[in-house]
Amino acid sequence: MANPFVYGEIVPLEAFADREAELDRLVEDLADAQKVFLISPRRYGKSSLIRHALDAVGRQGALTVDLTVSSYSSYVAFLEGYARALASVERPWQRARTWLSGVISATRPEFRVEPEETGLARVSVAFPAVRSERDINRLANEVFALPGRLAAERKRNVIVALDEFQAIDAFDGGSVEHALRAAAQQQRRVGYVFAGSEPSLMEKMIGPRRPFYKAGPVMRLDKIPPPVFAEFIEKRFAKSGLLPEEGLGAAIVDLAGNLPYDVQRLAHETWDDIHAAGRKRVKLDDLHATLARLLGEHETMFEAVWQRLTLAQRAVLRAVVLQGGRELLSADTRARHRLGAPSSIQASLTALMKQDLVVKEGPQYVVVDSLLREWIARRTF
Ligand SMILES: Nc1ncnc2c1ncn2[C@@H]1O[C@H](COP(=O)(O)OP(=O)(O)O)[C@@H](O)[C@H]1O
Numbered sequence: 001m002a003n004p005f006v007y008g009e010i011v012p013l014e015a016f017a018d019r020e021a022e023l024d025r026l027v028e029d030l031a032d033a034q035k036v037f038l039i040s041p042r043r044y045g046k047s048s049l050i051r052h053a054l055d056a057v058g059r060q061g062a063l064t065v066d067l068t069v070s071s072y073s074s075y076v077a078f079l080e081g082y083a084r085a086l087a088s089v090e091r092p093w094q095r096a097r098t099w100l101s102g103v104i105s106a107t108r109p110e111f112r113v114e115p116e117e118t119g120l121a122r123v124s125v126a127f128p129a130v131r132s133e134r135d136i137n138r139l140a141n142e143v144f145a146l147p148g149r150l151a152a153e154r155k156r157n158v159i160v161a162l163d164e165f166q167a168i169d170a171f172d173g174g175s176v177e178h179a180l181r182a183a184a185q186q187q188r189r190v191g192y193v194f195a196g197s198e199p200s201l202m203e204k205m206i207g208p209r210r211p212f213y214k215a216g217p218v219m220r221l222d223k224i225p226p227p228v229f230a231e232f233i234e235k236r237f238a239k240s241g242l243l244p245e246e247g248l249g250a251a252i253v254d255l256a257g258n259l260p261y262d263v264q265r266l267a268h269e270t271w272d273d274i275h276a277a278g279r280k281r282v283k284l285d286d287l288h289a290t291l292a293r294l295l296g297e298h299e300t301m302f303e304a305v306w307q308r309l310t311l312a313q314r315a316v317l318r319a320v321v322l323q324g325g326r327e328l329l330s331a332d333t334r335a336r337h338r339l340g341a342p343s344s345i346q347a348s349l350t351a352l353m354k355q356d357l358v359v360k361e362g363p364q365y366v367v368v369d370s371l372l373r374e375w376i377a378r379r380t381f
């Protein structure tokens, strides 16, 4: 019997909860060759949603290309990865190579065969001669034009997903955005989804006076409605042969702060513990036993996180947990948790958000990792 809950990777379709309206909309917009912005904090399910949308448009006949911008250490490395991904739509590699050498004139692409662990060779593309900023910009214009050429040559729509797109900002400020927007705008048969995990950066990027202003529809991915997620979790338990106690799904969603990743993690680990014990029924107590095990396993890591914080940040983080993230600046909260002046609380919150420990959800501050939240509630004073 396999564990029906998946976390830390793209969720397969049968483990993918809800998101029907979002998926339909994304597929429709991409099929129309729109330039879509998909925004949410990390671990909400963007990459999984994109994977299923690309599969769907692929079945309709479009060519699809998928790239994670944040994996590249430089602008040129990104251009190399992007060129490779586009070229590899052509098969076999010999043809891809001829095609790429023919369409890139700014520099001579080099092709290297790199052995993979799987035994299958992987071909990589490199532009070793590109040095100056001028070289890079010329090359970028050609690479960004590739999806349009591909669509025209193959007479098919091309759909490009650029995941963790906010990372483009670090490459060289404005000029990447500008070049990419200018190219995309002319590509009538190319759909794009630009997905970003840092909402504040992404919102700035699509704001006025930036190249991507009004470039296309914006989708802000919310959390899954708790009752829907809870029911889905209970059904998955039942389908795999384990009988969940009434309210188990809701308790998991609640303990996990309804963050899709954390919900799946808690469900997965609870399932494992019950399965290992050879039992069939899953009780709320089992959930808490699994949570205690997970907290123990994360102890060292959470201690290290805690040690890195200043005293002021620790106090504010505890207040966020104990107050449920509300009314942090009120006189009452400040007195109860011995916090400093509002300005210093604000500075601590900003630092905590920058370290990705806390996010703001509407008026409320939330600890991103629900395990860390529980650890702070139980093990710090
Ligand atoms: N629709 C969903 N149904 C169930 N679990 C989901 C869903 N979306 C995301 N998850 C869970 O969250 C994890 C992170 O999803 P991912 O798509 O990588 O998010 P993001 O790209 O926004 O960081 C997945 O591995 C999975 O455990």
Ligand SMILES: [Mg+2]
Residues within 6 Å of the ligand: 043, 046, 047, 048, 163
């Ligand atoms: Mg992702």
